[in-house]
Amino acid sequence: MEEQPFENTLTPSSETLHQTCPICSAEYNTQPKFCSNCGYPINGTFDEQDAFDLEYRSQRASLEGALIIAGKARTALFVLSGLLLIGNGVIAYVQGSAAMFIVGICISAIFVGLGFWSKKKPFTALVTALVLYATIVLADAAFDPSTLIKGLLVKIIVITYLISGIKSAKEAQHIQDELNAKNWNQ
Amino acid sequence: MEPIEPSTNSEHIKPSPEHDEELAPIEEAMLTEVVVPIDGVTIAEDLPALLLCNNCQQPVAEADRFCSNCGTVRVIAAESYSEDNFMAEAKPVAAFYFIILLICIGVKLIDDLNQYKYMFWVEVTIAIFTFVFAGSRWHQIAPLYSLRGIKPKLMLGYSAIAVVFSLLVGWGADYINAELFKSEAVYILPYLSYPFTAVVFLFSIAVYPAIVEELGFRGYVFNVVRKLGGTNSAIFISSVTFAIMHLNIIGLIWLVPFALWLGYLRYKHETLWYGMVIHFMFNATTAVIEMIDYGVAPFDF
Numbered sequence: 001m002e003e004q005p006f007e008n009t010l011t012p013s014s015e016t017l018h019q020t021c022p023i024c025s026a027e028y029n030t031q032p033k034f035c036s037n038c039g040y041p042i043n044g045t046f047d048e049q050d051a052f053d054l055e056y057r058s059q060r061a062s063l064e065g066a067l068i069i070a071g072k073a074r075t076a077l078f079v080l081s082g083l084l085l086i087g088n089g090v091i092a093y094v095q096g097s098a099a100m101f102i103v104g105i106c107i108s109a110i111f112v113g114l115g116f117w118s119k120k121k122p123f124t125a126l127v128t129a130l131v132l133y134a135t136i137v138l139a140d141a142a143f144d145p146s147t148l149i150k151g152l153l154v155k156i157i158v159i160t161y162l163i164s165g166i167k168s169a170k171e172a173q174h175i176q177d178e179l180n181a182k183n184w185n186q
Numbered sequence: 187m188e189p190i191e192p193s194t195n196s197e198h199i200k201p202s203p204e205h206d207e208e209l210a211p212i213e214e215a216m217l218t219e220v221v222v223p224i225d226g227v228t229i230a231e232d233l234p235a236l237l238l239c240n241n242c243q244q245p246v247a248e249a250d251r252f253c254s255n256c257g258t259v260r261v262i263a264a265e266s267y268s269e270d271n272f273m274a275e276a277k278p279v280a281a282f283y284f285i286i287l288l289i290c291i292g293v294k295l296i297d298d299l300n301q302y303k304y305m306f307w308v309e310v311t312i313a314i315f316t317f318v319f320a321g322s323r324w325h326q327i328a329p330l331y332s333l334r335g336i337k338p339k340l341m342l343g344y345s346a347i348a349v350v351f352s353l354l355v356g357w358g359a360d361y362i363n364a365e366l367f368k369s370e371a372v373y374i375l376p377y378l379s380y381p382f383t384a385v386v387f388l389f390s391i392a393v394y395p396a397i398v399e400e401l402g403f404r405g406y407v408f409n410v411v412r413k414l415g416g417t418n419s420a421i422f423i424s425s426v427t428f429a430i431m432h433l434n435i436i437g438l439i440w441l442v443p444f445a446l447w448l449g450y451l452r453y454k455h456e457t458l459w460y461g462m463v464i465h466f467m468f469n470a471t472t473a474v475i476e477m478i479d480y481g482v483a484p485f486d487f
Contacts (some may be wrong), residue, residue, distance in 0.1 A: 032254035032255075033254060033255055033256075033257070034252050034253065034254050034255070034256070034257035035252065035254070036246070036247065036250035036251065036252050036253070036254040037250070037251055037252070038251070038252065039251065039252035039257050039259060041257060044257070048257075099366060099367070103435055106435075121418070121419075123414075123415040123416075123419055124415060124418065124419040124422050124423060127411075127415070127419070127423050128422065128423060128426050131283065131423070131426060131427055131430060132426070132430060134284070135287060135430050138284070138287065138288065138291060139291055139294075139433060142288075142291045142292075142294075142295050143295065167269055167272065167273075170267070170272055170414065170415065171267060171269070173415070173416075174267035181251065181259065182251060182252075182259055183251050
């Protein structure tokens with residue numbers, strides 16, 4: 001099948017010829033080859049339009065991919081706060097310490113809060129969570145080295161998820177900036 | 187000196203028609219010289235700027251994001267992202283935080299370190315690490331020490347707020363410590379056995395943190411995180427690391443807001459001076475109150 005360039009199928013009849021960009025809805029009375037608002041080859045060949053489509057979709061897909069990994073870090077935070085709540089609760093019960101119980105609840109609440117915040121500000125929230133968690137692990141280990149071994153797997157998994165979440169959040173931030181610059185957010 | 191007589195001199199000043207014609211081509215040449223676009227930017231202000239596409243040299247409008255002729259994007263994100271670059275920037279700042287943190291944990295852990303004869307060397311060690319890490323980015327940090335643009339009245343205002351905030355925090359902390367932990371937090375005890383208690387105490391509690399902590403967190407950490415994640419991230423993360431490093435869970439209640447304020451001022455004024463003076467005034471207020479409580483004269487030589 002022969003693909004006809006768009007500009008040949010619609011010959012301009014008068015100056016009042018009206019065109020709307022199918023991607024961003026920008027309106028034109030002239031016949032630009034590319035939409036100056038979003039870069040779509042509005043009067044380009046089908047090949048050019050295909051190439052645009054591909055890049056547009058792939059950028060949006062990489063953004064979604066990065067956000068999914070950041071989302072996994074969020075899930076890890078929620079699981080972590082649950083585990084900490086149980087762990088600190090048991091310690092507080094054994095020690096019979098009300099202060100320890102309150103501190104345990106506060107720490108879990110902070111991680112839940114950071115989890116929710118990471119939807120809006122993934123980079124800042126996940127870095128904060130990592131700093132806080134690593135500090136707690138290190139401080140615990142300094143006072144009682146045996147705590148480092150307890151739940152070692154959980155510690156490694158949580159920290160791994162947080163680090164990859166931070167990287168993805170940064171990547172998502174960068175793609176978002178590019179999408180903003182190109183007006184590709186619709 | 188000839189007397190100035192406008193009526194007679196005016197004829198000499200008035201350009202003749204021939205003179206006008208002589209000047210015209212020169213003026214035109216000067217104009218075109220000014221309007222020549224350099225990389226799509228013109229120097230002349232009152233003339234409409236002629237913007238050209240970097241790729242195909244066709245004219246583009248100011249508001250265009252893409253060239254309508256060749257489709258090249260005009261506004262490109264500041265710099266390209268790579269995970270390797272990100273990690274290369276992030277690792278040193280993470281190392282800095284964890285080194286300082288481990289030293290602070292060590293101080294909490296080893297009671298003996300709380301004697302000032304050891305604590306002094308801990309302070310020296312932290313200062314050295316801070317100077318080394320901050321030194322690696324000195325070209326970005328040095329301008330933050332410029333005294334240009336510092337407003338003395340504003341400084342006085344901030345100092346007053348710092349003193350009031352310190353008094354409120356002091357009363358609040360005393361109350362929480364007494365009610366919740368049946369204890370009191372006193373900083374001056376390890377210093378009482380030394381000569382010049384007031385000088386040593388004020389240096390260690392107020393002068394030293396104002397210099398070293400501000401350089402480390404509002405200078406180094408802030409700068410690196412701002413590059414990695416933007417200004418808001420920098421203010422927040424530099425504050426959180428600063429606050430957590432103090433290893434005082436109750437203290438987070440006032441350390442975080444205090445640090446957020448300092449971080450915001452560092453961003454707003456692009457200087458470390460306000461933060462240093464506020465930090466000094468805040469800590470010095472606590473120190474002076476303890477000195478009064480323990481009857482330490484300010485100049486007890």
